Amino acid sequence: MSEGEEDQRKQLLLDTHVLLWLIEGYGSLRRNARTAIDRASSRGNLLISAITPWEIGLLVSKGRLNLDRDVMDWVRDAIAMPGIMLVPLEPKIAVASTRLPFEMHPDPADRILVATSRHFGATLVTADGALLEMAGKGHFRALDATA
Numbered sequence: 001m002s003e004g005e006e007d008q009r010k011q012l013l014l015d016t017h018v019l020l021w022l023i024e025g026y027g028s029l030r031r032n033a034r035t036a037i038d039r040a041s042s043r044g045n046l047l048i049s050a051i052t053p054w055e056i057g058l059l060v061s062k063g064r065l066n067l068d069r070d071v072m073d074w075v076r077d078a079i080a081m082p083g084i085m086l087v088p089l090e091p092k093i094a095v096a097s098t099r100l101p102f103e104m105h106p107d108p109a110d111r112i113l114v115a116t117s118r119h120f121g122a123t124l125v126t127a128d129g130a131l132l133e134m135a136g137k138g139h140f141r142a143l144d145a146t147a
Helices: 003-010 018-021 031-042 051-059 071-079 089-097 107-121 129-135
Strands: 010-016 044-048 084-087 123-126 143-146
Touching: 010 018, 010 031, 010 107, 018 031, 018 051, 018 071, 018 123, 031 044, 031 123, 031 143, 044 051, 051 071, 051 107, 071 084, 071 129, 089 107, 107 123, 107 129, 123 129, 129 143
Parallel strands: 010 044, 010 123, 044 084, 123 143
Antiparallel strands: none
């Protein structure tokens, strides 16, 4: 495996709640996840899906999430952090999210996160039990943020 391929395998894709925990001071993240995130960040291998700002904006608009500043300012600051790369919602990822080769719940954000993880070969960092269960069946790689 070449060094570039090895670096790509070390990419982490953060689920929305994990990004929120990270920005708010690690919140519920356990040491294993924090260490992996710090390592990926130092290499520029920390990915955020384009669906994540949408999901954060939606949570704020529904009153399910309160931020310390305007949501657009919060998102802009989050994706400007060193080591974080916002990955676009490419047509290939969007279509793949509708054609996953396994049964999955219909939540569009989760489907796009999984398709993005599979597209980049990145490990999804999440505490979502349903996603961790699917990853456990070998459909994609995941790291339990709370284990």
